Amino acid sequence: EVHLLESGGDLVQPGGSLRLSCAASGFTFSTYAMSWVRQAPGKGLEWVSAVTGSGSNTYYADSVKGRFTISRDNSRNTLYLQMNSLRAEDTAIYYCAKYDYVGGNYRYDIADYWGQGTLVTVSS
Amino acid sequence: DIQMTQSPSSVSASVGDRVTITCRASQGINNWLAWYQQRSGKAPKLLIYAASSLQTGVPSRFSGSGSGTDFTLTISSLQPEDFATYFCQQANSFPLTFGGGTKVEIK
Numbered sequence: 001e002v003h004l005l006e007s008g009g010d011l012v013q014p015g016g017s018l019r020l021s022c023a024a025s026g027f028t029f030s031t032y033a034m035s036w037v038r039q040a041p042g043k044g045l046e047w048v049s050a051v052t053g054s055g056s057n058t059y060y061a062d063s064v065k066g067r068f069t070i071s072r073d074n075s076r077n078t079l080y081l082q083m084n085s086l087r088a089e090d091t092a093i094y095y096c097a098k099y100d101y102v103g104g105n106y107r108y109d110i111a112d113y114w115g116q117g118t119l120v121t122v123s124s
Numbered sequence: 125d126i127q128m129t130q131s132p133s134s135v136s137a138s139v140g141d142r143v144t145i146t147c148r149a150s151q152g153i154n155n156w157l158a159w160y161q162q163r164s165g166k167a168p169k170l171l172i173y174a175a176s177s178l179q180t181g182v183p184s185r186f187s188g189s190g191s192g193t194d195f196t197l198t199i200s201s202l203q204p205e206d207f208a209t210y211f212c213q214q215a216n217s218f219p220l221t222f223g224g225g226t227k228v229e230i231k
Contacts (some may be wrong), residue, residue, distance in 0.1 A: 109215035114167040
């Protein structure tokens with residue numbers, strides 16, 4: 001059974017840093033692209049970042065580019081999000097999600113498994 | 125970046141009603157579109173991918189259609205567990221983008 005478990009969410013001051021983790025199990029982690037998606041309180045979903053299975057390609061939303069870094073450790077089956085220069089508008093629940101891999105292609109329209117999320121609050 | 129516009133932002137409906145939600149892309153995305161359901165306090169759940177393919181385990185009352193810039197999610201006969209918020213997401217190009225969401229409420 002596929003399982004994704006986020007951790008690392010916390011209260012942090014503006015300008016601070018935080019690293020989120022997503023522990024994966026139940027599938028061959030290195031095969032699949034992964035993503036972080038966030039949701040501010042009472043708001044919609046916002047895609048944040050994605051990384052391919054090997055970690056060689058990464059993608060970012062404009063709102064976090066240059067401040068956030070996505071990475072993965074395939075030996076530990078873990079996805080990370082390093083968040084620097086945090087702002088109040090980064091306050092959100094952060095979800096990790098797994099994308100399917102079909103016919104040799106990453107399917108970014110098939111986020112078939114999601115974690116339960118971890119809350120990041122940026123406030124003084 | 126590709127903008128995704130959903131409508132309506134909310135809809136009130138009764139059990140058994142047919143509900144249609146639309147999603148418009150600011151430029152053509154072929155059929156690279158997904159629909160997600162999010163119940164209150166829960167993680168999103170994939171319903172439809174490739175605009176019209178039903179994810180395994182999702183009831184057949186859910187269907188998707190469209191290609192290019194205009195897409196539709198239809199719930200043929202609303203059930204109590206379908207009261208939730210629905211999001212579309214384009215996967216044609218990075219950055220991936222979601223629509224603003226449609227909340228389906230009890231009438």
